[in-house]
Amino acid sequence: MLPVHALITANNPLVRFIGGDVLEDNLRWFAPWQQKLPDWQRRHNPYLFIHTPDNGDSPQQAQKIWQQLRRVIPSLPAPPDWPEQNSLF
DSSP states (O other): OOOOOOOOOSSSOEEEEEOOSOHHHHHHHHHHHHHHHHHHHHHSOOEEEEEOTTSTTHHHHHHHHHHHHHHHOTTSOOOOOOOOOOOOO
16 A cells, blocks of 8 residues: 655645545555545645445445545435446447
């Protein structure tokens, strides 16, 4: 895990979190951002993008991270309904 060394360069900072294949490990790796984002949110309008190696687990990862962020950012709204894709064909 690399340390978080983030600098804000605009009013709308962008965080692109790319986790690994083990979703529970990713929560540990996200912990520094969980501490930093509430401060940024008070002064700026940050955007957060969640990815996993194949992006197949990204929705599940986003749900877990959303739950964690709501603990430290009470103003964060309830998560949206997570639609499922029926089929491509």
